[in-house]
Amino acid sequence: MSDDGDDGTLTVETPDGAVREVTAETGTVLRDALLDAGLSPHSRYALTNCGGRGLCATCGVRLADPPDPDHWHDDLADRFGYPRLSCQIRVRDGMAVTIPDKRVWGRRERG
Secondary structure, three states: OOOOOEEEEEEEEEEOEEEEEEEOOOOEHHHHHHHHHOOOOOOOOOHHOOOOOOOOOOEEEEOOOOOOOOOHOOOOOOOOOOOHHHHOEEEEOOOOEEOOOOOOOOOOOOO
């Protein structure tokens, strides 16, 4: 992963199906990059999130090409098909991110 301060471009699909291009510094926490772009990765109860400590699981996103998990929650999410925590993932250029509809939390992708 590059952490050299170069900008990366993310393609973000929002819960309503809109697609936005977001520019963020590579190595930035994905959750922070999304929030800076005015896109909340949180469920509708955003005020009850843990602030990026990987505890509440409200900032889950789906990635077209996810990095290997390095957090216990992301390891389980990856293994069982749940969304990955955006607070535990760093921005890479070319990332494709989907913010899932979280009215019903915990939907798994069946493989």
